[in-house]
Amino acid sequence: MTRGYWYCLYCEIELMPQHVTNDECCVECGHPVQWNSLEQHPKYGKWIKVNDELPIRDEYVLILMKTKEYFIGEYKGAYGWRFDDFTCNDREVLCWMPLPEPPEVEPDDV
Numbered sequence: 001m002t003r004g005y006w007y008c009l010y011c012e013i014e015l016m017p018q019h020v021t022n023d024e025c026c027v028e029c030g031h032p033v034q035w036n037s038l039e040q041h042p043k044y045g046k047w048i049k050v051n052d053e054l055p056i057r058d059e060y061v062l063i064l065m066k067t068k069e070y071f072i073g074e075y076k077g078a079y080g081w082r083f084d085d086f087t088c089n090d091r092e093v094l095c096w097m098p099l100p101e102p103p104e105v106e107p108d109d110v
C-alpha cells in the first residue's frame with residue numbers, strides 16, 4: 001500500500017486508522033472509506049509548524065531548523081528529532097514536511 005490516508009466522502013473528513021473498520025468502512029457513518037495517496041492530502045507540500053502538529057513517530061520527514069538548515073530525519077516522540085548521528089528537541093525545529101512518494105521506477109530502469 002502506498003503512503004496515504006483514509007478519507008470518508010460522506011463525513012468529508014480524514015480518518016485515523018482506528019476509525020476505520022476491518023472491512024474498510026467509516027465507524028461514524030458506516031460508508032466505505034477510500035485510501036487517498038499522500039499527494040491528495042490538503043497539507044501535502046506545505047510546511048507544518050511544530051507548534052501546530054507533529055509527524056507520526058519514526059516517520060522520515062523534511063525538517064527545517066530555526067537556523068534555516070534543512071535535514072531529512074525521523075521524529076522520535078519524547079526523544080525529539082534524529083538525523084544523521086544528531087538529535088535535537090522541538091525547540092530547535094521550526095517546521096516539517098512529509099516526504100514525497102518514491103517514483104515507480106526499478107533500480108534496473110535507471
Ligand SMILES: [Zn+2]
Nearest residue numbers: 008011026029
Ligand atoms: Zn463517514
